Amino acid sequence: xxEKVNPNHPDKIADRIxxxxxxxxxxxxxxxKIAVEVLIGxxxxxxxxxxxxxxxxxxxxxxxxxxxxxxxVDYVRHNQDAALAENQRxxxxxxxxxxxxxxxxxxxxxxxxxxxxxxxxxxxxxxxYIVDGEKIIxxxxxxNTNELRQNLAKGSGGKITVNPLGDWLGGLNVDTGATxxxxxxxxxxxxxxxxxHGKDLSKADVSVNIYAFLKAQETGRPVELSCAIGxxxxxxxxxxxxxxxxxxxxxxxxxxxxxxxWGLF
Numbered sequence: 001x002x003e004k005v006n007p008n009h010p011d012k013i014a015d016r017i018x019x020x021x022x023x024x025x026x027x028x029x030x031x032x033k034i035a036v037e038v039l040i041g042x043x044x045x046x047x048x049x050x051x052x053x054x055x056x057x058x059x060x061x062x063x064x065x066x067x068x069x070x071x072x073v074d075y076v077r078h079n080q081d082a083a084l085a086e087n088q089r090x091x092x093x094x095x096x097x098x099x100x101x102x103x104x105x106x107x108x109x110x111x112x113x114x115x116x117x118x119x120x121x122x123x124x125x126x127x128x129y130i131v132d133g134e135k136i137i138x139x140x141x142x143x144n145t146n147e148l149r150q151n152l153a154k155g156s157g158g159k160i161t162v163n164p165l166g167d168w169l170g171g172l173n174v175d176t177g178a179t180x181x182x183x184x185x186x187x188x189x190x191x192x193x194x195x196x197h198g199k200d201l202s203k204a205d206v207s208v209n210i211y212a213f214l215k216a217q218e219t220g221r222p223v224e225l226s227c228a229i230g231x232x233x234x235x236x237x238x239x240x241x242x243x244x245x246x247x248x249x250x251x252x253x254x255x256x257x258x259x260x261x262w263g264l265f
Contacts, residue, residue, distance in 0.1 A: 001132035004112040005185045006120040007261040008170075009128060010177030013068050014038040015186075017045065018179045018198030019260035020063040021055060025200065026256075028053045033080045033088060033095075036198035041176030044072045052080050067257075068172060087230055088202055092240040094231040095202040096194060102212030102223035103189040105265055108133070113265050126170030136160045141170030186263025190216070197260045207246035208234060213264050214249065 005012055018036040025032035033052040038045060045064050049055070057075060064073050079085075087093055112131040115138070119127055125142040138160060140148060149162040168174075180195025187196070190213055194205030201207050204227050211234075212223045227234050234242055250259055 002109050002112045004116040004129045006127045008126045010175045011181040014040050014177035014179045015197040015260035019256035022256040025053050034200045038179045047075045049077045094204050094227045096204040098204050099192050100208045100212045100225045101192045102216030109188045138162045201243045207243050210246040211242045
């Protein structure tokens with residue numbers, strides 16, 4: 001079984017804002033060091049960033065307002081820890097301790113992704129979807145529940161549950177969002193430890209997770225890896241090579257903010 005949420009779920013809004021700030025950092029430096037945490041909801045966004053580059057406050061506000069609407073923004077920046085910065089000074093080294101797992105996508109995961117994207121294309125509003133074998137649960141905000149139920153029931157054998165509590169609005173006025181809170185939606189059965197969003201490519205949470213996922217899809221076999229902070233090789237490859245594989249993936253999908261919309265599938 002798998003849960004998938006769409007880009008207007010509050011947690012995804014937090015991920016997208018974090019990704020937008022990482023995109024800004026990469027516009028200033030080819031290899032910035034940045035980690036962003038976002039807590040958002042009920043008219044306010046709290047953002048803390050540890051960053052080697054200084055981002056303009058007006059640009060941060062514009063990004064938040066573009067993604068989440070005009071809300072209050074509380075932004076705090078700190079320099080990266082000196083010891084961590086020194087570790088990365090001469091070459092790209094693994095920026096995290098961690099364990100990582102890449103798993104070939106299942107039919108359920110493909111179905112959940114297709115359903116979430118199809119309904120998001122239609123409604124463009126907060127939504128949450130579960131596929132559990134033949135059982136499907138759809139919670140879609142800003143939808144007429146009866147109409148949506150009738151449309152989805154066609155050919156489904158009546159196994160779809162739609163908006164169990166009726167019509168709902170969702171969004172940031174009724175729920176909060178936090179960075180990396182929807183890892184299952186982002187990674188499916190590949191979930192292990194660290195989150196994907198709000199971090200530069202030196203962080204293994206980003207690069208090694210992407211690498212393991214891509215290798216699993218290519219080989220059709222599970223991939224399990226571990227690393228220590230400061231490692232220069234993983235899976236027999238220079239860490240810098242894994243970073244470049246992840247960089248190409250991020251660039252191909254349009255950046256870190258776009259990556260945050262749906263995660264890895």
